[in-house]
Amino acid sequence: MRVAIIGSGPAGFYTAYRLMSKIPDSIVDLYEQLPVPFGLARFGVAPDHPEVKNCQDKFEEVAESPNFNYIGNVRVGHDVQLSSLKAHYDAMIFSYGASEDKKLGIPGEDLHGVFSAREFVGWYNGLPQFQNLAPDLEAGDRAVVIGQGNVALDVARILLTPVDKLRHTDITEQALEYLSRSRIRQVRVVGRRGPLQAAFTVKEARELMNIENVSFEPIDPSFYPTDIKKLPRIQKRIAEVLLKGPKNPPTHASKSWALDFLKSPISFNPSPSTNNLTSITLSHQTFAPTADPLSKSASVVPTNETSTLPTSLAFRSVGYKSTALPGLSDLGVPFDTKLGIIPNDPYGRVVSPSKGPGDLAAAHVPGFYCAGWVKRGPTGVIASTMEDAFISADVVASDWESGVPFLNSAPGGEGKSTGLGWEGVREEVLGNGVRALGWSDWKRIDEVERERGGKLGKEREKFGSVDEMLGALDG
Numbered sequence: 001m002r003v004a005i006i007g008s009g010p011a012g013f014y015t016a017y018r019l020m021s022k023i024p025d026s027i028v029d030l031y032e033q034l035p036v037p038f039g040l041a042r043f044g045v046a047p048d049h050p051e052v053k054n055c056q057d058k059f060e061e062v063a064e065s066p067n068f069n070y071i072g073n074v075r076v077g078h079d080v081q082l083s084s085l086k087a088h089y090d091a092m093i094f095s096y097g098a099s100e101d102k103k104l105g106i107p108g109e110d111l112h113g114v115f116s117a118r119e120f121v122g123w124y125n126g127l128p129q130f131q132n133l134a135p136d137l138e139a140g141d142r143a144v145v146i147g148q149g150n151v152a153l154d155v156a157r158i159l160l161t162p163v164d165k166l167r168h169t170d171i172t173e174q175a176l177e178y179l180s181r182s183r184i185r186q187v188r189v190v191g192r193r194g195p196l197q198a199a200f201t202v203k204e205a206r207e208l209m210n211i212e213n214v215s216f217e218p219i220d221p222s223f224y225p226t227d228i229k230k231l232p233r234i235q236k237r238i239a240e241v242l243l244k245g246p247k248n249p250p251t252h253a254s255k256s257w258a259l260d261f262l263k264s265p266i267s268f269n270p271s272p273s274t275n276n277l278t279s280i281t282l283s284h285q286t287f288a289p290t291a292d293p294l295s296k297s298a299s300v301v302p303t304n305e306t307s308t309l310p311t312s313l314a315f316r317s318v319g320y321k322s323t324a325l326p327g328l329s330d331l332g333v334p335f336d337t338k339l340g341i342i343p344n345d346p347y348g349r350v351v352s353p354s355k356g357p358g359d360l361a362a363a364h365v366p367g368f369y370c371a372g373w374v375k376r377g378p379t380g381v382i383a384s385t386m387e388d389a390f391i392s393a394d395v396v397a398s399d400w401e402s403g404v405p406f407l408n409s410a411p412g413g414e415g416k417s418t419g420l421g422w423e424g425v426r427e428e429v430l431g432n433g434v435r436a437l438g439w440s441d442w443k444r445i446d447e448v449e450r451e452r453g454g455k456l457g458k459e460r461e462k463f464g465s466v467d468e469m470l471g472a473l474d475g
């Protein structure tokens, strides 16, 4: 069995691992658009969470298998067409994540000073695409983050953590330099619903409460029932942390953070004479008459009240978004733009509504599968992405064993896969001037990054551009 997996984040690696253990003679080609692997485990996970990146050790182990090929620096749908790949594989598994972000769709989103959290996170984590972001952390002393998920708290924490505490992490030197000059003293994290509906988890809230000399604006206890012990366990633990406030109440708080609830942005406002952000107008919300304010899923409705929050820096942190790869529809693979996923049965078989209604097999687009954020939407931690990838790999293996049609054995297919995999398209791709990399190339980049980091007392200093990564290979 020859399989192409597209995207080398946690979903791609865990799918490869599971598939190779279920079907020991399967050969997996893992395509990655960047020279370097691991997706958000490298470019999303916060630099002060090094333990989370330990999943990379497992991925390194997976890559040692003789049945595994890494094809880095090849962007599927651009550097190589999906239709060219198809002839050479039995199955294709999409695990290319979510490389866009959701917009709010309100005036002023493009103002100078308004960023998406995805850009900012990518910037401090060395993602080549965002190394020229240049967020102005000196224009004012306040930053506002819209959205109350864990990404929002990552952004707040990076802005508030003393820069010396970040020096030994793998945050980029550029980000350290900007943060050391930052004038940000207050970060407000704004949610459209209440504290019992916030999407962040207790560990991330506690980390903010543990930063030295950072105070927290007390939250209105009337959001909670009088006896918080009656709340479901997860909400109870978050409530305890938020109501208690900072671990060591600061004697001299130089910085602060706050959570604003029941507020939804309606515009980012510029100064009259420039394109620079100066404030955000928020619409005040209230729980819908039929909603239970204690329920995690409580809905809200706007009131007539608005307020204006002055700030020169804002981050939109309302979720990432997947998009369709060019050429998907030519292969009969649909994409749900509303949900931002490749439609699939709950196990990861790509299904085409146009082929139904009927039983699952009738709707499955033979040979196509998906895993990770592009399968279920942009939520879930690495552990849940792993579970989800295992489920996808398990259905590929069980479909293979049960003899259902795969890519080229399906009606309308060309009969049989050439079985050549990457070798079937290699010449064409290289002929187009693409420099495809193998695992040993990544290991060399890794080594040089570690050497650079060692000189600075950190684990690694990432290369900030694809050219630099490729340059490291040329000595």
Ligand SMILES: Cc1cc2nc3c(=O)[nH]c(=O)nc-3n(C[C@H](O)[C@H](O)[C@H](O)COP(=O)(O)OP(=O)(O)OC[C@H]3O[C@@H](n4cnc5c(N)ncnc54)[C@H](O)[C@@H]3O)c2cc1C
Pocket (backbone or CB within 6 Å): 006, 007, 008, 009, 010, 011, 012, 031, 032, 033, 034, 037, 038, 039, 040, 041, 044, 045, 046, 049, 052, 074, 075, 076, 077, 095, 096, 097, 098, 099, 121, 151, 154, 320, 325, 371, 372, 373, 374, 379, 380, 381, 382, 383, 385
């Ligand atoms: C800011 C942030 C912080 C996070 N922190 C944590 C944390 O602390 N702990 C935790 O457990 N989880 C964390 N998560 C969640 C975790 O990162 C995700 O669950 C996981 O990375 C999703 O894996 P994935 O493989 O589906 O997507 P991704 O990790 O996004 O991987 C997708 C890969 O596909 C590649 N790709 C995209 N398009 C193409 C193409 N056309 N051709 C080839 N390759 C392509 C991308 O370059 C990328 O490498 C965080 C997420 C974010 C956004």
Ligand SMILES: NC(=O)c1ccc[n+]([C@@H]2O[C@H](COP(=O)([O-])OP(=O)(O)OC[C@H]3O[C@@H](n4cnc5c(N)ncnc54)[C@H](OP(=O)(O)O)[C@@H]3O)[C@@H](O)[C@H]2O)c1
Pocket (backbone or CB within 6 Å): 104, 146, 147, 148, 149, 150, 151, 152, 154, 191, 192, 193, 197, 198, 199, 200, 204, 264, 265, 317, 318, 319, 320, 378, 379, 380, 381
């Ligand atoms: N340390 C970690 O473990 C860690 C770190 C970072 C990320 N992650 C994981 O990565 C995943 C993605 O995180 P995320 O923070 O991007 O997404 P998320 O958890 O889905 O949070 C998105 C937030 O944005 C809000 N929102 C969405 N649309 C909005 C709108 N139009 N206006 C105002 N607010 C809006 C949501 O509020 P509503 O609930 O009202 O929709 C929610 O508060 C999550 O599963 C997260 O746990 C984990």
